[in-house]
Amino acid sequence: SQQGEEDPQALSIQEGENATMNCSYKTSINNLQWYRQNSGRGLVHLILIRSNEREKHSGRLRVTLDTSKKSSSLLITASRAADTASYFCGGADGLTFGKGTHLIIQP
Amino acid sequence: DAGVTQSPTHLIKTRGQHVTLRCSPISGHKSVSWYQQVLGQGPQFIFQYYEKEERGRGNFPDRFSARQFPNYSSELNVNALLLGDSALYLCASSLIADTRTDTQYFGPGTRLTVL
DSSP: OOEEEEOOOOEEETSSSEEEEEEEESSSOOOEEEEEEOTOEEEEEEEEETTTTTTTTTEEEEEEEEEETTTTEEOOOOOOOOOOOEEEETTTSSSOOOOOOEEEEEO | OOOOEESSEEEEETTOOOOOEEEOOOOTTEEEEEEEEOTOOOOOOEEEEEEEEEOOOOOOOOOEEEEEEEEEEEEEEEOOOOGOOOOOEEEEEEEOTTTTOOOOEOOEEEEEEEE
């Protein structure tokens, strides 16, 4: 399967805390992409990490990639209420997605 | 520049009817992909079109069809609607056909309810 699988399925934290979610995949990748989806809306692209990169930052987001373990993690630092959303990683083909991690930030 | 647009926003149909959903990609993007997202699940790939040709098809029945026009806009058609077709239908566009390397930009979706 080229699908990425996100873990955990749901995560609830207090505002200001850091949130970490993981993605595992089974086939080799060129890139891995993370997306955010607010309730009932389209996906928004967050960050792309290439297979030869190990870590990438964008604002409060930090993505790591471990190709030997076929896994990636997304860290959101200093979480805000607006970060409440579902987060997906794109699979190896860029077309398949797992069920996502549903993140809830409690005020 | 406008992002990906989809119409209509919401749609209610009854079983057995037919529906057409529309998508306009970002200007300059030649690839359009369609996804179905059932509540609580991730988006499921239906079709990809590039330069008016079908480039990929997901595991959906023949009741689902699509096409891309010369201006790169696209339509998704679903015939003989079933209750299980109720979902959010997402369209995404990208510059090139290779979704492994290119970022997809998603529209806001069309919420289809089948009664």
